[in-house]
Amino acid sequence: MATRIDKEACREAYNLVRDDNTEINWAAFKYEGHMIVPAGQGTDYEEFKSQCTDDVRLFGFVRITTGDAMSxxxxxxxxTWIGENQHW
Structure with missing residues (x-):
């Protein structure tokens, strides 16, 4: 069976990361069977990293802000994360 994406839910999470008016700086997406769905979002990169365990495969979309006081x-x-215990 082909992989499918919950386009509406994934787009909403993606747009929150892209939005300059929110604090959200990451969104994770996981497989539920053959469907890719949002797995979470937040403002703390450590929280995102805690989702990257040996038992999951997921995608993360992350905003990184760089520059100085002027710009x-x-x-x-x-x-793309594929945990060590994941088998295709």
């Missing part, structure tokens, strides 16, 4: 820039990264 701030947001950069975005996609993280």
């Amino acid at each position: 701030k820039r947001a950069k975005f990264t996609l993280i």
Whole structure:
């Protein structure tokens, strides 16, 4: 069976990370069977890292803010995580 995506829910989580007016700086997405769905979001990168366990495969969309007092820039990264105990 092909992988499917809950487009509406995933887009909503993605847009919260992209939104300059929210504190949300990461969103995680996981597999539920053959469906990719949001797994969480937040403001603390350590909280995101705690979801990356040996038993899961997930994707993370993370906002990184860089710059100095004069200029701030947001950069975005996609993280693919496949835990050691995951078998395809």
